Every structure is written in structure tokens, then in C-alpha cells.
Amino acid sequence: MTALALPTARQEAWRYSDLEAVAAVWPVPPAERINVAAGESAVRIVAPQAGADGVVIADYAVDIAAGGTCAFFILNIAGRLGRIAIDVTLHDGAHFELGGAIVGGAGQTLEIVTTVNHVEPNATSNQVVRSVLAGTATSSFLGKVAVARDAQKTDASQSVKAMLLDRTATANAKPELEIFADDVKCAHGATVGELDRQALFYLESRGLPPAEAKALLLQAFVAGAFVALEDDGARADLEAKALAALEALL
Amino acid sequence: MLQINNLHAEVDGKPILKGLSLSINAGEVHAIMGPNGAGKSTLSYVLAGRPGYEVTEGTATLDGQDLLALDPHERAAAGLFLGFQYPVEIPGVSNLQFLRTALNAQRKSRGEAELSGAEFLKVARAQAQALGLDMEMLKRPVNVGFSGGEKKRNEMVQMGIIDPKMAILDETDSGLDIDALRVIGDGINRIMRKDDKAVLLITHYQRLLDYVRPDFVHVLANGRIVRSGGPELALELEREGYGAIAA
Numbered sequence: 136m137t138a139l140a141l142p143t144a145r146q147e148a149w150r151y152s153d154l155e156a157v158a159a160v161w162p163v164p165p166a167e168r169i170n171v172a173a174g175e176s177a178v179r180i181v182a183p184q185a186g187a188d189g190v191v192i193a194d195y196a197v198d199i200a201a202g203g204t205c206a207f208f209i210l211n212i213a214g215r216l217g218r219i220a221i222d223v224t225l226h227d228g229a230h231f232e233l234g235g236a237i238v239g240g241a242g243q244t245l246e247i248v249t250t251v252n253h254v255e256p257n258a259t260s261n262q263v264v265r266s267v268l269a270g271t272a273t274s275s276f277l278g279k280v281a282v283a284r285d286a287q288k289t290d291a292s293q294s295v296k297a298m299l300l301d302r303t304a305t306a307n308a309k310p311e312l313e314i315f316a317d318d319v320k321c322a323h324g325a326t327v328g329e330l331d332r333q334a335l336f337y338l339e340s341r342g343l344p345p346a347e348a349k350a351l352l353l354q355a356f357v358a359g360a361f362v363a364l365e366d367d368g369a370r371a372d373l374e375a376k377a378l379a380a381l382e383a384l385l
Numbered sequence: 386m387l388q389i390n391n392l393h394a395e396v397d398g399k400p401i402l403k404g405l406s407l408s409i410n411a412g413e414v415h416a417i418m419g420p421n422g423a424g425k426s427t428l429s430y431v432l433a434g435r436p437g438y439e440v441t442e443g444t445a446t447l448d449g450q451d452l453l454a455l456d457p458h459e460r461a462a463a464g465l466f467l468g469f470q471y472p473v474e475i476p477g478v479s480n481l482q483f484l485r486t487a488l489n490a491q492r493k494s495r496g497e498a499e500l501s502g503a504e505f506l507k508v509a510r511a512q513a514q515a516l517g518l519d520m521e522m523l524k525r526p527v528n529v530g531f532s533g534g535e536k537k538r539n540e541m542v543q544m545g546i547i548d549p550k551m552a553i554l555d556e557t558d559s560g561l562d563i564d565a566l567r568v569i570g571d572g573i574n575r576i577m578r579k580d581d582k583a584v585l586l587i588t589h590y591q592r593l594l595d596y597v598r599p600d601f602v603h604v605l606a607n608g609r610i611v612r613s614g615g616p617e618l619a620l621e622l623e624r625e626g627y628g629a630i631a632a
């Protein structure tokens with residue numbers, strides 16, 4: 136297999152990326168393959184670590200056989216560029232779950248890019264992404280859902296929410312639907328907001344300093360990405376790491 | 386304890402408080418009554434430091450400390466507690482987590498030792514039980530899905546846990562059923578009726594004052610205190626309305 140050409144901003148999946156950072160590490164290793172057998176389930180937690188100048192580019196190619204389930208929980212907080220891309224193929228009745236949290240500041244570029252291919256009927260996918268951004272950080276969620284002609288009864292949903300702590304931060308959310316079947320449910324919701332001032336005042340009036348009050352509200356917001364993670368210990372670990380990243384922004 | 390002098394405040398450039406003065410000593414319970422829109426909640430927000438409520442003139446001190454110079458959390462640490470007329474819902478943040486963090490932040494800023502998880506739970510359980518709020522509700526997100534009355538109970542549980550020295554309770558009685566009213570009234574007396582504490586009750590009705598007997602009653606109208614008296618003033622107001630007084 137020959138190395139792929141360096142991506143350019145003209146490619147949809149790379150248009151918001153930090154291409155200078157990409158060039159510095161190109162070519163990247165091929166995608167890690169994950170095959171989930173029929174009826175089996177797999178959980179993958181991805182929380183890369185990197186220094187401020189680090190570059191993280193991680194690709195996954197996931198194939199979920201009939202009736203299987205695969206869940207990805209991502210905490211994307213590290214490096215100048217942090218990019219996690221997942222290409223999923225869903226067979227009959229399979230399910231893909233994504234819970235992604237992005238916490239970034241300064242000039243970080245943090246991306247989650249998914250392509251979910253519903254190639255057979257009855258498969259479902261649910262993707263939840265929560266981003267908190269400060270400084271001139273940029274987050275992107277690019278979520279493509281492709282539904283093949285005979286993939287009837289597909290149910291695909293995406294919920295993408297971002298919270299901007301500074302006016303200079305940017306959140307991109309791009310759903311892309313390619314649907315060739317007709318009996319399909321695809322739901323997509325995206326919002327960008329700021330902290331609820333009333334809630335902040337309520338917390339502060341009970342004695343919480345502003346930074347702690349904000350951290351509490353943001354922690355709750357980010358935790359929305361991990362509710363589907365059943366392992367309490369793993370969830371607590373991700374939430375604690377997310378909180379540490381949030382506190383560093385405040 | 387609480388000294389308010391010639392307080393003027395505006396919201397969105399609109400003057401709401403127009404020269405309000407009030408003096409509350411330790412050991413006293415004061416009630417403020419007054420028509421809708423008179424500025425009662427505005428007074429409570431101004432004292433608690435809500436952003437957007439701008440003081441243009443006057444002073445407010447708590448035990449001699451300039452309240453208006455403090456941030457909201459510093460006012461709380463100084464001993465001020467506001468029971469909200471409309472408690473805020475905060476999805477995803479549990480009552481217990483929030484209260485423990487808040488209480489410990491206050492204690493830390495006063496140079497007191499922080500409470501451990503177990504110590505805190507003991508205090509929280511005792512207050513919840515005394516005020517008839519199911520402990521399970523304290524594990525849930527702050528006020529989310531609480532009924533109107535449950536929200537008010539929760540405010541009082543918070544007051545019991547925080548144990549402030551000056552409480553301003555904005556219509557804590559509204560939305561409570563008859564039995565809850567007694568429980569809340571008893572709670573206010575138990576937590577706040579002490580020689581070194583004081584309470585400012587904002588209310589529309591005598592019924593709460595039957596349980597928490599005020600030493601003084603004031604009428605707030607059009608941004609100022611227009612009349613003050615003893616407990617009998619509340620009864621007079623209930624009989625005759627604000628018309629004659631607030632005109």
C-alpha cells in the first residue's frame with residue numbers, strides 16, 4: 136500500500152484541519168481495523184495524550200457484523216492538532232455508538248470525523264459530540280452518514296453541541312447525508328451556546344467562586360457525551376480528565 | 386447586622402430601587418411586603434450581587450462589611466444567603482455535588498476546615514429529613530423535574546446545610562401546600578431564629594408570618610420602604626390592601 140497524498144483544504148474531510156501540522160507528521164499509519172463479530176459487542180475508549188505542540192492523527196476502520204454493537208468514547212483534548220477519524224460499516228441490525236468530547240483552548244484544532252455506512256437494513260447509529268472551546272481553538276465534527284439502497288429501517292442520529300467560552304473560538308458541525316433507501320430515519324441537531332448566566336449566578340450565590348461554578352456547569356455539559364458508557368470506572372476516569380482540561384481553560 | 390442606606394439601583398437602565406433604607410439587627414426577623422413589581426426581588430438580587438443589577442447610589446453593609454464591593458460568592462462566604470423566588474434548574478449537576486463544593490468553598494475562604502464526603506452527607510441527610518425532602522432528590526440534578534414546592538423545600542435544605550447568618554427569603558412560601566408551609570416555617574425558625582442571625586422574609590401573605598413571627602414588617606412600594614411597623618401591620622395590609630398605603 137502506497138502512502139496517500141498529503142490532504143488539502145479542498146477535501147471536505149480536511150477543510151477545517153491544521154494542514155501545516157498534518158504535513159509535519161505525514162504520512163500517517165493506516166487505519167486500525169476493528170471487526171466486531173455477529174452479535175458481539177465492543178467498547179473502545181480513545182483519549183490520546185500529547186504535548187502542546189504534539190500532533191495526534193488516529194484512524195479507525197470498524198466493521199460491525201449483523202446484530203453486533205460497537206461504542207467509541209473519545210476525549211479529544213491533546214495537542215496542537217488532535218484528529219480522530221472513524222469509518223464504520225454497519226451490517227444487518229448492527230449498532231454504532233459514538234460519545235465524543237472535545238475540550239480545547241489556545242490555538243488547538245480538535246476534530247472528530249466519522250463516516251457511518253449503513254450497508255444493510257435495520258442498523259442504527261447514535262452520535263453525541265460535546266465541545267468546549269476557549270481562546271482561538273477550533274473544533275470540528277464532520278459526520279457523514281451513507282445509507283445504501285437496500286438499507287431500509289436505518290435509524291441514524293447525531294447530536295452536536297458546542298459551548299464557546301471566548302468569541303474567538305470556532306465550532307464547526309457538518310452533517311452530511313447520502314441516502315439511497317427510502318424507509319430511513321436520520322436526525323441531526325447542532326447548537327452553539329454560551330454558559331447559562333442564571334445558573335452561574337445561582338451557583339455563585341451559594342458560595343462557588345466563578346471558575347468553580349463554570350467548571351461545574353461545563354463538566355455537566357461535557358459529561359453528556361459519556362452517558363452511554365456503562366463502565367462506571369471508565370466513565371469517572373474520562374470525566375475527571377475532562378474536568379482537568381476544563382479547569383485549565385478557566 | 387444588615388444596614389441598607391439610601392439604596393438606588395437600576396436594571397437595563399430602568400431605576401427600580403429609589404432610595405431604600407433598612408436596618409436589621411442580629412436576632413431579628415423582618416418581613417417585606419408590597420405590590421407586584423415594587424422591587425422586592427430586585428432588592429434581594431442587588432444584595433446578592435446578581436450581574437445586571439446596577440447600584441447607582443447608596444450603601445449596603447453586612448456586619449460592617451461593604452457588601453456591594455464583594456462578588457456574589459464572597460457575599461455568600463460573608464454569611465449572606467438568598468432563597469430564590471424562582472430557583473434555577475441546572476441539568477447534569479447533582480445537588481449534593483454542588484452543595485458540597487459550595488459549602489467547602491465558603492469554609493475554605495473563611496479559613497475553616499473542609500468537610501469530608503461523609504461529614505457532608507451527614508449534615509445533608511439531617512437537613513433533608515428535617516425539611517421533608519427525599520434524600521434521593523438531593524442526588525438528582527439541581528431542581529430539574531422538581532415541583533414548585535419541592536424547589537422551595539430544596540432552597541431551605543440548602544440554607545440548612547450552608548447555615549448562613551443573614552437569610553433573605555424571597556417568597557419561599559409561594560407554591561407550598563398547607564403542610565409544607567408549616568414544615569418550612571419550622572425549618573426557618575430552627576435554622577435562623579438565633580441571637581446571632583437575622584432573616585428578611587419577602588412575602589405576600591400573612592400565613593407564613595403565622596409560623597415565622599416577624600419583629601418588624603415593612604411595605605415596599607415603588608422602590609422604597611413607605612411604611613414600617615410591628616407584626617400587626619401585616620394583618621392590617623391583609624385587611625385593607627396596599628391602596629391606601631402605597632398610593
Ligand SMILES: Nc1ncnc2c1ncn2[C@@H]1O[C@H](COP(=O)(O)OP(=O)(O)OP(=O)(O)O)[C@@H](O)[C@H]1O
Binds near residue numbers: 424
Ligand atoms: N431585566 C429587567 N429589565 C427591565 N425591567 C425589569 C427587569 N427585571 C425586573 N424589572 C422590573 O423591575 C420591577 C421590579 O421587579 P421585582 O421583580 O423586583 O418586583 P417584585 O416586587 O419582586 O414583584 P413580585 O411581587 O411580583 O415578585 C418590575 O417592574 C419589573 O418589571
Ligand SMILES: [Mg+2]
Binds near residue numbers: 426427
Ligand atoms: Mg419578586
